[in-house]
Amino acid sequence: MAWPTRVPTYLTYERPWMNHDLSAYLTPAADAPAASFRGKYPADFFRQPVETNLLAWHLVGGLDFLTVAEAGAARLTDGHPTSLDEWVERDGLKALKVKLRGNDAAWDFDRLQAVAAVGLPRGVELFTADFNCTVTDPAYVNAVLDRVKAALPELWSRLSYVEQPFPYELEAHRIDVHSVSDRCPLFLDESAHDWRLVRLGRELGWTGVALKTCKTQTGALLSLCWARAHGMQLMVQDLTNPMLAQLTHLLLAAHTPTIAGVETNGMQFYPAASAPEAMVHPDAYRRRHGRVGCASLRGPGFGYRLAEIDRPLPLLRAVAPG
Template structure:
């Protein structure tokens, strides 16, 4: 979803023309996690679904259209819900952006009764016994205004990333960017570190958290999150690591702000009671949180927070945000390594959501030069400074891309709408 790009031209309120340009998603393994289906077989199906979104989308809320079309799909290998969301996400973002452009308003100012035909009760159902009603409520009621001008930036510490010189192999890139964790912290002034763990090797996971925590403490970083990567099957695995940290490394334990998705992403097939984990630390759904219905199920199992992603559609992220906030759940906005224009709606979602802390943003770690053209207009979005990303250049209608100032050569439109 990171590499799918969409742009639009709005000529006038009475004469709307949208141009959509797309590239195929690069994270096919995540969108379609079926070992029996190779990428060459999956990609045509994903491309076909994206084309269908572009050319045949009816005048109805896209979340309904997407679900109905998936149910009607007669492919031998049904498309996973996540893959369908990824295919729709670029077009969905373009629609939200175009609506703001049409109204000459920032998109986040269009999520109230003045510009929406239905309240949230048309889309959301409260949990039984929660005392929540969505009648007369709109997304704007759950968003943060005014948005913050800057956000704390979370750095991704991968399982294979060298933490210190003893872990260097000699195969590291020599491209002028940091390699060691301490160098990243010093250069970007990082305060928040996400730690990727294995989830099937408790001793390795414990030692990794301790080592990252000690590096963080020695370089004035303040917060950690623990991502167990969907591989844990028993809550006791996570609990034992947290309990050991509390006793042996209390400062590192105290730095852990939340725990992310330890358990398998297919929540319906793996309905594990996780209340014991969320009693220790906030426990966030990520890969499991495809839509608000799954979040509703997760809440009954003990999950206390939700990670939102624009690659699962802006529409879906907003609906999940509203449902979760109404039911007292905490929010985070996670990255799928969003480069170029994708970074803008990503950080805007975090700014208006009111997250537990800041936003995860890591495209500057993995392909920093990919966004040099956009960085000329939005320098604070593509380089973390003082541990933050700066949103001050996001201005104007729609998502505030200022796309006509960005000298990005895009391919020809896949489809055009209007005259």
Template sequence: GGALEPLLVGKIAIEHNVLWLTSDFNSTVSQPAYVNEILDRLVIEHPRIYGMMLYVEQPFPYDLEANRIDVHSVSARKPLFMDESAHDWRLIRLGRQLGWTGVALKTCKTQTGALLSLCWAKAHGMTLMVQDLTNPMLAQIPHCLLAAHAGTIMGVETNAMQFYPAASAPEEAVHPGLYQRRNGQVDLSTVKGPGFGYRLEEIKRQLPEKAASFSK
């Protein structure tokens, strides 16, 4: 049933003393009533698991303009975060009108786009988080810097060191605290200097041969 998976995950989380959970439907739902039913069952039958849930993420189709679903009933139960739908600040504006209350910022959607979305969302009282699509190498630095300055609901999501840690070895030699999680934290203290504080001159990365070149 719909509530079975969060129930199983919740029980495992309690056994391992996990404090918080999140629920991501990944754009698979078209009816708010489906999400509401799961949340209502949890709050009645398993209130501890319900209380552990920080937010619900992107249950509904990513194309908000084509799927203008009123989601106020869901966000009345739990904070409701846009992820795939949050392409730019204009769509965040539409999302807020429809009842979404939070935004997942991602630098992979461009740094400027993330900053514009951050500004609009904050100015209109929306909650923020910063997520990644496993940002490796230099991409980890502006990603974590964005989270450090955004004022997020809970830190930053950063997965590259989990999925392919060796990819960032040259950068890790200069910024060791950014490419390892210690006690659930990353350390930005080595990020300093001009620009994003990359310290490029110290990073010994060998770039591959050019795939193509073009003349003027």
């Protein structure tokens, strides 16, 4: 049988392209007898059908201006939004990820309240709270969540999950986090660079996993499969992906049954960096109506369509030996 030699990458994550099933790479948790990887391939855990029109999550940094008035004289005039209210209105944003301090509960609550005050009247529907790996006691997170639930019920009803409050060195900090995940879905991020750590996280009470292509494509896929087999929730998050990195990022999200869309913030931090790629894949680099798209990806590999992208590359310089 002659196999085609130019196929999309995601079609190769099954037989006959893979030499082994997932049982060669993954081991189920001891307390999950129904989980099995025998005869299973990554494609068995992908979203069906693939979703190429994705809800876009915007990152709200701890130092970001929330309103034009707050920005004041610091407001930029480069044609791009400076403050959160401008971003929400221009891009039609529906989902916000809020960076918190994790060492100042009053500030964290006030920040969530302030972001909600900007987002909710403008149509934002979903929020997440990212405590940024700085918390060491679950009681801290519980107290913030309980205060939000009591004082900000609309925000509470739209809080999708809490992200990585605790140190990312999971093996060194084996904190029981069941009390947090009993309140709100709790997602591993920095810790989840290996499926074995996802397994440990589940034992400690984590209920979800944030996947990132920067942790390697293979690592992300193995974590995806292990997590899905054990009933954990999934998200695909950004590390400010520009240029071609954004395309592999969105492809992972398109194939992953995330709880809601994909985090994508490259257009916040260097919007002009991907201009050549955006000429071919416009929906991948500009959020419209709160969404991004990757339907333009097609052909072999990751579907980059490199021949159509006018990306000038620096010339190689000859280096004299010695």
